[in-house]
Amino acid sequence: MTAYYTHPTFLAHEMGPAHPECPQRLAAIHDHLTRKGLMALLDVREPTEVSDAAILRAHSVEHLDRLVAASPTDRPYQGLDPDTTMNHHTLRASYLAAGAVVGAVDAVLTERQRNAFCAVRPPGHHAERNTPMGFCFLNNIAIAAHHALAEYELKRILIVDFDVHHGNGTEEIFADDDRVLMVSTFEHALYPFSGDIPLGNNMVNVPLAAYSDGQAMRRAVTEHWLPAIERFRPELVLISAGFDAHREDDLSHLMWSDLDYAWISQQLVQIATQHCNGRIVSSLEGGYAIQALARSVGHHVDALLGG
Ligand SMILES: [Zn+2]
Structure with missing residues (x-):
């Protein structure tokens, strides 16, 4: 069974008109999965808020205190980072987003859930131990991994x-x-302009050139990710699933197609099947071309359902 975590509060977090990381992203995903008949196959669940103790395994006390202090009661607060605005729902949405990924880890490790997809906002992978940035407040995947x-x-x-x-x-x-x-692929040089020099020996970073297509990604996965994963033999697979390398996405210059997302998702399902009884927890990060996002998530969830 594949669990699907989402919550109405994820739609209430808004960073201003015309901000690409908008509530409509989740609405489009929901509509697409429903139209394709996939939603009916999923075990749909509402998350609970993550505990402070779980957050503090990945973030500093100062970071959490800063978010709590910045959380506005009326007008949006823009003082954290120019791209990363808080409204009065943001803090709760962040606690629920991290809570979804943590809850999904519990579900795949203790129940009969095979895998899970977390349709969350805000995303998490740019949030550092001490720094909210790039539309991210809490690092959902890092908190779940530490959990x-x-x-x-x-x-x-x-x-x-x-x-x-x-x-x-x-x-x-x-x-x-x-x-x-x-293991990661990303366009380089693009925001946040890091990653070309890995910070540790446990990092397999594959920068991809602007305008490269899905073939370049498939080579990166086959030649760089798979041998490292084979040696590592994971017990659990967590995915920061961003869909903004799509050719229709204006925030980047990579040229992936819907079918590239199907391919990479199937590869990951295969890896998880081989090493860890199919245990995958996947969490939404970016993806700003709304229809392409919805279709690509459809392929991703379809692969999880087949896992
Ligand atoms: Zn992104």
Whole structure:
């Protein structure tokens, strides 16, 4: 069974008119999955808020205090980062987004759920231990990975990040932590302009040139990710699933197609089947061409359902 986590509060977090990271992204995903008949096959769940203790495994006390202090009661607060605005729903949405990924980890490690997709906002992979940035406040995937390490005593967690932007936050939080292998592709040079020099030996970073297509991504996965994953033998696969490398997405210059997202998703399902009873927790990061996002998530969820 594939669990699907989402919550109405994810739609209430808004960063202003014309901001690409908008509530309509989730609405389009929901509509598409419903139209395709996929929603009816999913175990749809509402998350609960993550605990402060779980957040503080990945973030500093100062970071959390800063978010709580910045959370506005009326007018939006823009003082954290120019792209990363808080309205009065943002803090709760962030707690629920991280809570979704943590809850999904619990579900795949203790129940009969095979895998899970978390349709969350705000995303997380740019949030560093001390720094909210790039539309991200809490690093959902990093919090969930730390939760799995601490609560289930896992020894080898694979984090996959195929968002078009480098997952600087996740890399910073897990650099040189041998319990985690992080593999990623991203356009370089593009925001946040990092990743070309990995921060640790447990990082397999594959920068892709602007205007490269899905073939370049498939080579990166086959030649760089798969051998490292084979040696690592993960016990759990976590995915920072960003869909902004799509050719229709204006925030980047990569040229992936819907079918490239189907391909990479099937590869990851295969890896999880081979190494860890199919255990995957995937969480939404970017993807701003709304229809392309919805279709690509459809392929991703379809692969999870087949896993
Ligand atoms: Zn992105």
